Amino acid sequence: MADRITDTRTTRQPASDALAGARAARDSAAKRTRVFLLAPAILTIGIVGLMPLSIALVYSFLEPGTYGGVTWAFSTDAYVQFLFDRDIFDDSLTFSTSYLSIFWRSAFLAIITTIGALLIGFPTAYFIATKPPAQRNLWLFLVTLPFWTNLLIRTYAMLLIIRDEGFINITLQMIGLTSGPIEMLYTDGAVFLGLIYSFLPFMVLPLYASLEKLDFRLVEAAHDLYAGRVQVLRRVILPMARPGMIAGCILVFIPCLGAYITPELLGGGKKLMIGNMIALQFGGSRNWPFGSAAALILMAMVLIVLLIVNRSRADAEVSHG
Amino acid sequence: MKKVTIGLSVLALSAVAGLPALAAGKLNIYNWGNYTSPEMIEKFEAEHDIEVTLDGYDSNETMLAKVKEGNTGYDIVVPGDYMIKIMIEQDLLAEVKPNEMENFANVDPNWVDVWWDPGRNYSIPYQWGTTSFTVDTEVFTGDINTLELLFNPPEELQGRINMLNDMNDVINAGLRYLGYGRCNGNVDELREVTELLVEAKQHWRTMDYSTIEKLTSGDVDLSQNWNGAAMRARAQRPSLQYAYPKEGFTGWMDNVAVLKDAPNMENAKLFINFMMDPENAAMTSNFARYANGIKGSEAFMDPEMLEAPEILMPADAPAPDFVKPCPQEVVDLYNKIWTRLKQ
Numbered sequence: 104m105a106d107r108i109t110d111t112r113t114t115r116q117p118a119s120d121a122l123a124g125a126r127a128a129r130d131s132a133a134k135r136t137r138v139f140l141l142a143p144a145i146l147t148i149g150i151v152g153l154m155p156l157s158i159a160l161v162y163s164f165l166e167p168g169t170y171g172g173v174t175w176a177f178s179t180d181a182y183v184q185f186l187f188d189r190d191i192f193d194d195s196l197t198f199s200t201s202y203l204s205i206f207w208r209s210a211f212l213a214i215i216t217t218i219g220a221l222l223i224g225f226p227t228a229y230f231i232a233t234k235p236p237a238q239r240n241l242w243l244f245l246v247t248l249p250f251w252t253n254l255l256i257r258t259y260a261m262l263l264i265i266r267d268e269g270f271i272n273i274t275l276q277m278i279g280l281t282s283g284p285i286e287m288l289y290t291d292g293a294v295f296l297g298l299i300y301s302f303l304p305f306m307v308l309p310l311y312a313s314l315e316k317l318d319f320r321l322v323e324a325a326h327d328l329y330a331g332r333v334q335v336l337r338r339v340i341l342p343m344a345r346p347g348m349i350a351g352c353i354l355v356f357i358p359c360l361g362a363y364i365t366p367e368l369l370g371g372g373k374k375l376m377i378g379n380m381i382a383l384q385f386g387g388s389r390n391w392p393f394g395s396a397a398a399l400i401l402m403a404m405v406l407i408v409l410l411i412v413n414r415s416r417a418d419a420e421v422s423h424g
Numbered sequence: 425m426k427k428v429t430i431g432l433s434v435l436a437l438s439a440v441a442g443l444p445a446l447a448a449g450k451l452n453i454y455n456w457g458n459y460t461s462p463e464m465i466e467k468f469e470a471e472h473d474i475e476v477t478l479d480g481y482d483s484n485e486t487m488l489a490k491v492k493e494g495n496t497g498y499d500i501v502v503p504g505d506y507m508i509k510i511m512i513e514q515d516l517l518a519e520v521k522p523n524e525m526e527n528f529a530n531v532d533p534n535w536v537d538v539w540w541d542p543g544r545n546y547s548i549p550y551q552w553g554t555t556s557f558t559v560d561t562e563v564f565t566g567d568i569n570t571l572e573l574l575f576n577p578p579e580e581l582q583g584r585i586n587m588l589n590d591m592n593d594v595i596n597a598g599l600r601y602l603g604y605g606r607c608n609g610n611v612d613e614l615r616e617v618t619e620l621l622v623e624a625k626q627h628w629r630t631m632d633y634s635t636i637e638k639l640t641s642g643d644v645d646l647s648q649n650w651n652g653a654a655m656r657a658r659a660q661r662p663s664l665q666y667a668y669p670k671e672g673f674t675g676w677m678d679n680v681a682v683l684k685d686a687p688n689m690e691n692a693k694l695f696i697n698f699m700m701d702p703e704n705a706a707m708t709s710n711f712a713r714y715a716n717g718i719k720g721s722e723a724f725m726d727p728e729m730l731e732a733p734e735i736l737m738p739a740d741a742p743a744p745d746f747v748k749p750c751p752q753e754v755v756d757l758y759n760k761i762w763t764r765l766k767q
Contacts, residue, residue, distance in 0.1 A: 169752055170510050171489055188760070201760075201767045268642045288643065289630050371630030372589045375766040386485035387591050388759045389752070 163395035171389045181396035202380070202397070209377040210404070212291070212366070213359035216298040220355045221348065223299065224306035228347070232314035246307050254301060258368050261297050262288060289371030297365040302358060306351040313347025349412055357405055377401055449474040451691040454498040456678070457482055461711035468698055474691050491516055491683060499686035500695055502550050505677050506749040509540040518682045520693050522548045527700035535677070535717040539748065547679035548700055549717030551652075551708060554744045555593055556673040558635070558654045560645040562663040571601040571669045573646060575624040582627045586638045586647035589631045591762045593648060593674065594621065596747060600671040607750035609757060618761045625765060639664060651734040652713035658734070666734045668741035675744025677717065
């Protein structure tokens with residue numbers, strides 16, 4: 104916006120040369136201020152964002168060094184290794200699904216967690232948004248309250264509740280509903296539960312922000328026009344909550360995809376997730392290039408998801424406009 | 425405002441009061457987490473008027489990755505046996521010659537000419553132990569001294585097993601069970617190991633480092649374990665027993681060493697000498713529950729440690745196998761097996 108204003112200003116015909124000179128001086132001063140004010144942001148993005156990324160990009164095209172690190176020799180092995188397996192038994196290059204299935208498991212878990220969080224988060228946010236304003240803060244406070252505790256501790260608390268000799272199983276056995284423990288911990292279900300619990304506020308808060316702005320007179324108007332409850336939800340509420348839903352889904356999906364502690368603690372560590380697989384490359388596996396390549400592939404996946412979301416958002420805007 | 429003034433004056437007072445207590449020197453120790461006796465550190469600080477800071481890591485590889493970058497500010501590290509060898513090769517350790525120090529005579533001669541530091545020019549023993557497994561003898565009453573329990577478990581142990589989340593510990597156990605050598609890179613044998621592990625995995629409930637908690641919470645009845653952790657778990661669940669499988673088990677030693685770029689080199693040397701004193705070594709053992717390799721330390725150790733079955737190996741148990749670091753080709757193969765196992 105600021106750019107456009109300065110552009111029109113500079114292209115306007117000058118009244119006199121002196122005036123033009125003053126304007127040019129003012130514009131260059133404004134330019135300097137702009138550069139100065141943008142510098143912290145640019146430096147932050149450059150140093151903590153772009154530099155590590157460039158290092159990862161460069162490292163992913165090198166050869167692994169002995170005992171970790173890299174050797175400065177160009178190689179695309181890291182990317183080849185992702186899809187193809189030089190078979191340990193006959194040295195032929197075959198298509199391998201090992202890493203793909205690890206990525207797919209993580210992606211699948213992230214998808215169902217996002218859907219689950221949306222299904223629970225939407226009614227919650229709607230409930231809060233329809234409360235009198237004075238009460239809303241209390242409800243929001245309750246939603247964010249668990250967030251004041253460290254993720255590890257919250258996950259651990261979950262573990263204590265659902266383990267064989269945990270709260271739920273002990274209670275069920277005490278009141279005689281079950282005779283032995285129900286195995287809940289160390290299953291995919293436990294990981295799902297833990298992830299939803301961890302990331303639910305990320306879904307509720309943006310949804311609430313959207314729903315709070317919703318003009319409920321529109322809902323009344325829809326009812327007046329003989330729309331049923333389902334129709335009101337589908338035609339009025341959901342389209343207006345859309346930005347919040349998209350933001351919430353992105354905020355849940357992306358951290359879920361790289362989740363590390365929750366699958367490790369609640370899943371029992373028998374299956375690798377992307378996060379654990381990448382960490383392993385920098386530790387016991389001593390293969391930094393492959394770790395970098397895997398991290399970049401993960402990032403590419405996230406980018407693709409964001410692009411799809413953006414496109415669908417743009418389409419939506421076009422169809423409304 | 426008043427609060428701020430009070431706060432400031434308290435700060436000033438404590439600074440003045442703190443002055444005489446300021447230590448003459450510093451020492452920065454980088455050790456495994458929950459592995460350093462606070463009592464021993466206090467003694468060292470008092471004895472030499474040195475202020476010690478302590479930082480922790482969770483694996484040899486984490487420590488190596490950090491130290492390799494240089495300028496960590498750490499003086500002392502406590503790497504495992506194979507990692508000492510790697511770090512000497514990579515020129516990361518200072519040759520402090522512990523073998524010429526005053527207390528070196530206390531080091532058990534069995535631990536002097538070790539393959540990772542022959543003659544002890546770089547490092548001294550810290551703690552040593554074994555990696556095997558613990559079984560609840562109330563759940564399984566048969567003979568526990570066999571790896572059969574991990575790879576072909578009887579019905580009562582199926583789905584009740586925790587393996588360490590460690591590539592080497594799991595694959596080495598498989599190699600021993602099949603009677604093959606460590607780090608051998610023989611593809612036919614490794615294929616067999618892969619099949620064994622994949623087949624056995626259905627009976628494992630978890631693969632995790634937190635063995636004590638897994639056992640004491642009743643999540644599992646058998647866990648791959650280190651002997652010191654086994655002792656701590658037994659204290660809470662007395663029916664647990666540490667196995668000495670006839671097929672063999674891993675032995676390891678963590679060693680105190682000084683980094684080449686240590687900022688407090690002289691203090692680090694003082695600490696090396698200090699750690700070879702039997703009383704100080706015993707403090708570490710009483711805390712971490714492992715044996716220490718310093719002669720005469722038994723006199724200062726908790727009595728229950730001296731007769732603990734986790735430390736006193738039965739006469740018919742095989743000698744612990746101190747596994748050397750594998751060459752990169754073998755590590756690559758292990759990686760593939762590990763990924764296939766956990767995919």
